[in-house]
Amino acid sequence: MTRNEPIGETQTPHADATIMVVDDNPANVELLCEMLEDAGYSNLIGLSDPKQVEPRCERALPQLILLDIRMPEPDGHTLLQRLGERWADQCPPVIVLTAQTDEETRDRALGAGARDFLTKPFDQREALQRIHNSLSSHSQYLERVSEARTLEQMVAERTRELERLALQEPITGMPNRRAILTGMAEHLEQGDTLAVAFIALSDLEEIAHLHGYPAMEQLLRLVGRLLNRKLEDAEVGCWGNAEFVCFRREHETGRQLEQDLVAVAEELTRTFQIGDLRLNTGLRIGMSRSGRDGHDAEQLVRYAALALPRRDGAAIRQFDASLEQSLRRRGEVEHELRNAVSNHELSLMFQPKVNLATGALAGAETLLRWYNPRLGQVSPGDFIPLAEGSGEILTLGRWVLEETILQTAQWYRAGLTEGDCRMAVNVAARQLTRPDLAEEILALLTKYGLPSHCLEVEVTESGLMEDVEQARRQLKQLADAGVSVAIDDFGTGYSSLAYLKDLPVSTLKIDRTFINAMGEHQQDQNLVRTVIAMAHNFGCAVVAEGIEAPDQARTLLGLGCELAQGFWFARPMEAAQFEQICRQPPDWHFGA
Template identity: 30%
Template sequence: MTMKLNSRSPVACIKVRCIVSSSSLGPINVRRSPVTDNQNLSLRSVITQIADQLCDTIDNNFDIHVAVDTPDTEGQKLALLVNFLLENVRRSLDDMQSLNMQLEDKVKERTSLLDLILAGSNDGVWIWDIANDELTLSGRWYSMLELPHDANTQSPEFWLQQIHPADRGRFRDAIKRLRKGESEHLNVEYRVKTAHQGYRWMLCRGVCQKDNNQQCSIVAGTQTDISAMRIFDQESGMTNERYLRERVEDAITEEQSLFLVYVTVENIDAILTSSEHPSNAMLYPIIQERLSKVSNLHLVASKLSAITFAVMGFESELAATNLTIEDVCQQLRDNCANTQRTFDDEIRFEVAVGAVVSSMLRIEQSQQLINYAWSALRRARQLGQTCIFTEAHISQDSRRMRVEKELRRSLMKNALAPDYQAIYQGKTKTLEGFEALARFRHAELGTVSPGEFIPIAEDAGLMRELGYSILDSTIATIKQWQSGVLRDHPFYIAVNVSAIQLQDPYFADNVLAKLEGANVSPSRLKLEVTESTLVESFKHAAEQIDKLRQQGVRIALDDFGTGYSSLSYLRSLAIDTLKIDRSFVANLHENKQKSAIIKTVYELATELDLSVVAEGVEEAEELDFLNSIGDMAIQGFLLARPLPADEAIDQLPRGTY
């Protein structure tokens, strides 16, 4: 046996290296005998050897085999026991290492899967360390706001400043409820500012991690861009009316001068019918492109309805480009019509354009500006030209609102009474019938012209009520006259019918029921329809007209020749009368083209066995010329003016009925 002294740590260890290994030991026979001093010394030597060798395990090295140099069976037994324990430790460590590797692989797999899910969701990730008041944001979080990822951590105030001022209170309250334990999850929507000074809608979700004191120590979660659901129109991909309203509201709040341009595309249906575009959705990208390209202005086009769109911009941009609002409107019109051949496709949009500039008016709320833009567009559609809203229009709108209010009230009270204009046979001057003309007389407003209140009724959705009011009054007048002064005369009264009435599938049934209820013959009633009325829903209109005519109600095609489809209606509709528009009658004796048109219309009507009424006859020369063409009925100021029912009867010349 050799002994060697070696210094380990601060303590000196005596290390005994043995030649004999434990594997060379034979079976150990244990015999209890009194322990001698030599044996104690030998056992202490073995323990020292073992302890010296176990010093290597301080460095977590258990891959050792204890060997002792002693003939003592007790010492050998101790060495075997230590080796057995070391083997068990090694096995346990191997098992633990294997399990740890499995856990690490599992964590990597879960982490990879989580990264994949986050990438697929396209969400931004955030972690708020409340104790250190630090906010960690992912790269995607920054990119959602169009911000550079130039810092690993931010303060919570940085996040708050990106949120729309109107939404910050809601965000704070949601965070506070989560930290107090009043809610288990964070779930709050808000708008965030983007680099282009716009806003996008976000959905923020998160959970709270609590410390040993059950206090919220970390809040973490995701931020999802939900703008597509909140501010974009799903069909067109354009921003919607909600987005426009929010932008206008922000500009008004921040005292930024802005302008709005509203555009209605009047011929979308015609384009869809005549082209290979199967739906509006195919046209929207084209419309969006044309509305967005105006002389380097940063304009955002929003869709308000199937045919109406809005463009918003700032006056500061107009000043920078030396443009006026009139220039912008004209460029939009040119773009839509493609007059400059700027766009590759050949589509030409016919548009009405109305605009409003905030600095030209006293604007206190965003809704004011939006209402003014709608008003400008309405005027543009009526006038057929661009309308820039001004202070002068405000008083006109006040009048309009008053007229609408009183008209609605009068309809509810059934207080409207039409005037009646007599229609005579041109050559014999005998009475043929009358036309009922809507009139609105008011104690304070005075007599409101049809040119004023009928467009108001159309915009206010009152045409159905107005139409039935005139129809009810007319049927009551027919009943009175057929049993009175005109009881022996085969007269009729004509009533204009609106598109909204003809779209009602029960319109014909309602008219026939009213006639039957009043004991009035259907032949006493003539309904006048215009081409514009038929265009909106020809199929439904034709069904109602055919049903009425089968029961004896007479049908007239009004304003014949002023539209594009007059001849096709003659072929497709069951009608009795053609009414020649005033535009062809005025001064026809001095205009060869007009006289030729009327002659052609009269010959066509005669060939089709239709009667003819010439409207708007005001001059004797016009009457003479019409009589020279053929037998037709005459309506106009030359022979009779529209008058209330009693006056219309009193003014009938004797011998005409």
């Protein structure tokens, strides 16, 4: 080694780096360490026994190794290979010290992982510069490795967070449907028997419309916490905006979850305090069980949802095979319904309305019927709700309007419907939301030459509530043109008094449930009397539905009801039979 003048007084970069000097000649080790100390390096390890290299590296890796190639066992080449195999990308850089300058020696050392060479005898300045370069390069490498590891850690943490969020319902923070199905699938794969419950809350959309979505979401969170508290041993998740799913491992014959859910249903009858609001909600629960009902997670949830009881039924219902058959039947009905108009499968029936005071025919309500060659006669109670849900009600509704107006126009021209005889046609909620409904009806009246006073449109209270302003505009346009407007099933819906004074209503139809209860309790009869008096105060006539006995008709006449319809007068009939009644009216008159 050639000793040159000392390097300047400036602070040595990487002065705190640990440098290991390995040479089987102790004198060479001492000289190199002195040179490094003079250059400002303080953490030096000098080894003249190559067997000590690996044990010392096991204790703490240096930042740089100066390694002689020609040494007794192990020699420098062997140590290079072992260091690379043991520490891989964490291995510190190695500068080989050698007096040999042949290509074979250099290639072999480079192949084993050497970073640089110092040829003996070497120049001090050159040696220190190469050492500095190797330390700088290794330091930068370690920084990049550290940054990469930090980034990998951040990515891993973010990935875990995203995975957590992917399994979490955002409003409640509860497991979402993906998490629920995954958990169920794991239990089913282990052969566990699961009881599954699908829980649907009531009136949340109405709460959102009345009080805002924040109030609805807060209520949803409160219900979620209640479910978690009451169903400690069950896994509970939020399936949708107003739906929860829970499942629990149970014995084949056990009904523990159902019993706990009964307690939950009772708890939910209480009022929830949210800010200044006091809110109520109810729930319906459908249940299924693995093994008995299926072995697939999605199928079990679907069956539990299918088992949801009707809104007016019991709170909890278990799935059975008849529900699956009912679902299949609904699918067939919905499919066939799409072509019912084009295949000419629809027809109209007419149920007469009677003037209670005179017994005279006062018109009729048109009722839709559907006969399908494959399904047979399909009840309106089966296909009307499906049509409303799918939007097919718009097609059916237009057909009913046109056929009613066409048939009534023919009877009108034949002189069969005179005076106050009106044909009432039902208009669905989806039709009321159309901005061109009134124009369409008036255009049909013009097309078939039917005076507007011969037609009455019937709308339900719930249908009006879907879009009150749009309904008011459409009904006002019809009323201004002379078409009568009736509220069907009055008293079973929403704020009756609020809209009666703002809508152009000329007739109220009292729902049959009030009529049937009238003979059982005086209180119910008083209620009917109040409804009739209120209708008269608003300038509306009253039609009573579902008259099945003459005593009901007499009572209603005594209470001031003008019109009635029901099986006691006549059942719904085909056009030809109704035409015969128009030609030869029965004597429906009776004494009060």
